[in-house]
Amino acid sequence: MxxxxxxxxxxxxxxxxxxxxxxxxxxxxxxxxxxxxxxxxxxxxxxxxxxxxxxxxxxxxxxxxxxxxxxxxxxxxxxxxxxxxxxxxxxxxxxxxxxxxxxxxxxxxxxxxxxxxxxxxxxxxxxxxxxxxxxxxxxxxxxxxxxxxxxxxxxxxxPAPPNCWVVLAKPTIGVSTAEVYKNLKLERLKHPDTAAMKQAIETQNYESMCAHIGNVLESVTLKLHPEVAQIKEQMERFGADAVLMSGSGPTVFGLIQHDSRMHRVYNGLRGFCDQVYAVRLLGDGNPVA
Incomplete structure (x- = not known):
C-alpha cells in the first residue's frame, strides 16, 4: 500500500x-x-x-x-x-x-x-x-x-483570508535563518500590527489585509541580500497590491486580486527571476492528496 x-x-x-x-x-x-x-x-x-x-x-x-x-x-x-x-x-x-x-x-x-x-x-x-x-x-x-x-x-x-492570487519570486541565493536572527536589532524593529491583520482576516477585508502585512526580518535580509530588495521593488512597480518577504527569505510574494494584474506581475518578474510562481491561497486546512 x-x-x-x-x-x-x-x-x-x-x-x-x-x-x-x-x-x-x-x-x-x-x-x-x-x-x-x-x-x-x-x-x-x-x-x-x-x-x-x-x-x-x-x-x-x-x-x-x-x-x-x-x-x-x-x-x-x-x-x-x-x-x-x-x-x-x-x-x-x-x-x-x-x-x-x-x-x-x-x-x-x-x-x-x-x-x-x-x-x-x-x-x-x-x-x-x-x-x-x-x-x-x-x-x-x-x-x-x-x-x-x-x-x-x-x-x-x-478563518481563510480573502481569496486572491499570490505571486512568489525566489532569487538564486540561500539565506541562513540563524544569520538573520543573529543580526536582528530588537530595539530598532518596526513591529507589524498582528491584531489588525487578524481582524482583517476575520472580517474578510482585503484592503486592510494588504495594509497590515509586515515582516521584521526584512530589516536584516534586505540589507544582507540586495537582490531580495530589488525583487520586492520590481513586484511593487509591476502593480502587486501588497508585497512582503516570507519568513527569513529570500522568497518575496505579492498579493493580487485581479487576473490581468497577476499576469502582468508574473510575466514582469520572469525577466528578473528563474523561480516565479502564480498560485492561490489554499483557504481552510490542507488537502490530503
Whole structure:
C-alpha cells in the first residue's frame, strides 16, 4: 500500500519578533497561511526496519538531516514501530526559500504515517510531536491559516483570508535563518500590527489585509541580500497590491486580486527571476492528496 500526501508551502502575512528567550530562541508572533504550491510525498511500507528518503533534488538531504526522516524516526521511537518506510519527496517548493518546504514535508510524513501505521493520533497530538522537529511543523500539520506564538508552535487557527492570487519570486541565493536572527536589532524593529491583520482576516477585508502585512526580518535580509530588495521593488512597480518577504527569505510574494494584474506581475518578474510562481491561497486546512 502506497500513500500519497501533499505538503503545501506557507507564506507569512505577518512576522514579528518580540524578545529573545532564556532558552536561546526568539519569541515570535506571526500569521501564516498555506498556498497552492506543494511538494508531493509518497509513503511506501518496507519489509526492512529502516527509513529511506528518496528524492531527485540534490539540495534535499536523504539522511537524518531531512525533517521528514526525523518525523518518521520520532514516530518509530515514540510508538515502538518495528516496520520501515520509504519516503519519496517530489520537490516543487523551492529549497531554503522561507516557505517552510522542509517543515511541510515533515508534517505530511507525520499525518501519512499516522494513517499507514494505524496510530490513531489526533491533529493536536501530531502538531505537538511536530514541535519537537521544528518551529513551523506544528502549523504545517494544521495547514490553512493561523496565528502562531512562542517559537511558532502555539497555534490559534483562523478563518481563510480573502481569496486572491499570490505571486512568489525566489532569487538564486540561500539565506541562513540563524544569520538573520543573529543580526536582528530588537530595539530598532518596526513591529507589524498582528491584531489588525487578524481582524482583517476575520472580517474578510482585503484592503486592510494588504495594509497590515509586515515582516521584521526584512530589516536584516534586505540589507544582507540586495537582490531580495530589488525583487520586492520590481513586484511593487509591476502593480502587486501588497508585497512582503516570507519568513527569513529570500522568497518575496505579492498579493493580487485581479487576473490581468497577476499576469502582468508574473510575466514582469520572469525577466528578473528563474523561480516565479502564480498560485492561490489554499483557504481552510490542507488537502490530503
Amino acid at each position: 502506497k500513500l500519497m500526501m501533499k505538503a503545501p508551502a506557507k507564506i507569512n502575512l505577518t512576522l514579528d519578533v518580540l524578545y529573545k528567550r532564556e532558552d536561546g530562541y526568539h519569541e515570535v508572533e506571526m500569521i501564516m497561511t498555506t498556498v497552492d504550491l506543494a511538494d508531493r510525498i509518497e509513503l511506501e511500507p518496507l519489509r526492512t526496519d529502516e527509513i529511506r528518503i528518496i528524492s531527485h533534488n540534490r539540495f534535499v538531504p536523504d539522511d537524518s538531516r531531512n525533517l521528514a526522516y526525523q518525523a518518521a524516526r520520532l514516530l518509530k521511537e515514540r510508538y515502538h514501530i518495528r516496520s520501515g518506510v520509504a519516503i519519496s519527496i517530489e520537490k516543487l517548493i523551492p529549497v531554503a526559500a522561507g516557505l517552510a518546504g522542509g517543515s511541510s514535508d515533515a508534517a505530511a510524513a507525520l499525518k501519512g504515517l499516522n494513517q499507514l501505521w494505524g496510530l490513531g493520533l489526533s491533529l493536536d497530538e501530531l502538531a505537538k510531536l511536530g514541535a519537537e522537529i521544528g518551529s513551523d511543523v506544528s502549523f504545517c500539520v494544521y495547514g490553512g491559516t493561523a496565528l502562531a506564538k512562542g517559537r511558532g508552535e502555539q497555534i490559534q487557527r483562523l
